[in-house]
Amino acid sequence: MADPLTHSPLNDPRVHGVLDRLHRAAAREKPALALSFVTQLPGLLLGRGVRFDPARSGALDDKLIPIGPAQGRLLYMLVRAMRAELVVELGTSYGVSTLYLAAAMRDQGRGRVITSEIIPEKAARARAHFEEAGLSEWVELREGDATETLAAMPGPIDLALLDGFPTIALDVLRTLEPHLREGATVLADDLHLFRHDLGPLVEHLEDPANGYRTLELPIDDGFLFAIRERAAG
């Protein structure tokens, strides 16, 4: 299979250059991250995933922990296919996923990505990356806790990406739900790694009463893909 970054639709050298550098940096941080979960190996092997401990999340404060290139390419293509005009993201970090989303907005000539990051240093790094890639005008970065910063929206949401810490994913989805349009797409990363902590989110999305249809995509560490069949009424 073709390498998803090399064969990316993101053929702008400025965007490609920043993404390539960030994906390489993320690959270098992976061994240390894997070691931090070594005591939870049995849970991983049994398919339960690891438990995320918010009290120890400080160790991640300077880590990129981004989506992978295949996920980025999928996000880019979804935005283009849906002609999405408003994309909302929990978890900017250094801006990798946001760059894919913003490139799609730029290439289709309209739209906006609203992304949220709680750590100011990461938000500053992300802003520098948007600038370097020439994509700043397509991004609105809201600093602070996403359960508050993402409450107000300028219009209906076409696509929501939940890629913050797994323990807050459902709270943030509930914050966004009043704004999800009929047919909106919701994606959540790290489904396999955090199968336990993402349980409430998956249950919510799979409950027929909530009006979603879901599918687990075996991309990177498991991408949960859902569409909202009914808008909030």
Ligand SMILES: C[S@@+](CC[C@H](N)C(=O)[O-])C[C@H]1O[C@@H](n2cnc3c(N)ncnc32)[C@H](O)[C@@H]1O
């Ligand atoms: C997995 S990383 C996001 C990676 C990013 N989407 C990418 O592909 O580059 C998760 C991010 O969520 C941020 N985060 C955690 N809790 C948050 C909250 N309540 N509100 C906003 N951001 C939060 C973390 O600081 C971290 O940078």
